[in-house]
Amino acid sequence: LSSAKAPKYTYAKLDSLKAGSVVNVYGVVVFFKQPFKSRGTDFCSSLKITDHSNEKIGCTIFCEKLEDHPKIFRNGDIVRMHRVKAQVFNKSITLVNTFGFSVVTFDGVKGAPVEPRTSSRSFHFDPDDQRTVEELRSWAASQALFASVTSTVPLSAVQPKAYFDLTCQLLAKAPVDTTCTLLRVWDGTRCPHTLLKVIVEPHVTEGQLSFSKERENLIADVLVYDNHVEVARKLKPGVFLRIYNLRAIAGSSTVPGLTRSQLQVDHLAFHLHGGTSYGRGIGILPDNKKNVICSSAAAEGWMFNDEHFSSVGWCLCSERSCGHDMQKVTLSEVKRSGLGRVHHVRAQLKAYEPHRLHEALKLYCSKSLTVYLLTQLMFEGKTKDVILLMGNNPQLLESIKAKNISKEISRLWSRNPSIIKSTKTPISWYLTGSTLEEMCQLMASYQNIIPVRASGGHLSLFDLSAPFLFRGRKRYYGSEINLTH
């Protein structure tokens, strides 16, 4: 016994499962449902997995406690299950958990850190597991495993009539009747459609009762029905959710318990219908998923202007979890430490720019997950610190800052109002006074050209009717672009 080896698990390929055997398996998730209450004593998770063998195997997991269920957030996630029993149902092999069952889940994204998701206090994990996860990720990336399933869509891209998954934060909730609950959520993006607003009694609302008009425009009212009401009852405002198989419906809607006059009809409504078909359900995201919302909010140029800084709003943007412990420092310490460091601060908002989003140029670098907001102040030369920053790309930031662009533009512009040359920064500049033909000639030398004009001795961006950026042959309208290095 003293020489007993550490336990070594062996994993069955999914095309070699024999009825009645108890096995350990690895698989890529191609379908899943959030755990739902069964008619028996347990919650039930339903999932389908596959592996290199291309065999797709349905799995049914019964556990009394939700935390013992597989922590699956999306198709492509990788699960490792210990002690599942193969049995035949409808002439196919399925896997059901059996005594001593445990499950660990991993993100399926190639190159992402291999971080086990489990509530088990101790679990086996060795270099072979690391390798297996990475192999499954690579294999899955080369396959079209779930091309037709619904995908996570931000509110800004929601299509009427479509089913989709929504990643969002719960701001408030209220019961509508015994079969329907209202969830007020946002994801930091603005839906182009007018949103249905459900009016409920204030005294039954949990969470913030009212929001500023600006924020209200970002909030989607989601009605969840039947079996989802029980799940919704346990949710606390502030929690981050993924709502699966949500349906956006345009046109008149009626809601039980409410008269039609309580609804603004003909608006886009969000319904989570009863049942669990197509994975319909509500999943609670772990803290490290908050970044998803923070970065989408930032990429959208999300700003809020509430008189009362709510704890929920605060949470959305300030409590970024960076996956490491870091002490909070004061703003003066940040200033002293110079460029290129990452800090945690907690501060009170005193003022913000821009008040109108089209006044800002947003540069979003998907590689470094960094958002740069170049504000109107920069063009007017009113400030030295022209860039409001998030993220961690000191090189790019420094190159912009070191150039002191507004000063440089003003200087060069006074000498030669036609062209300003700036080769080091990721942006080149084009000024008023040139024709389109001249600008097209400049395209050969400069990758990115932002048209600006002079007014009142200052430079300013054109309004939204003009392209804000010329990149090669492409013209970008609006105010956003992905920078590629």
Place this chain on the structure above:
DNA sequence: GTTTAGGTTTAG
């Protein structure tokens, strides 16, 4: 020593 569900859309 093993009931529950067994993917496949509400119809508000």
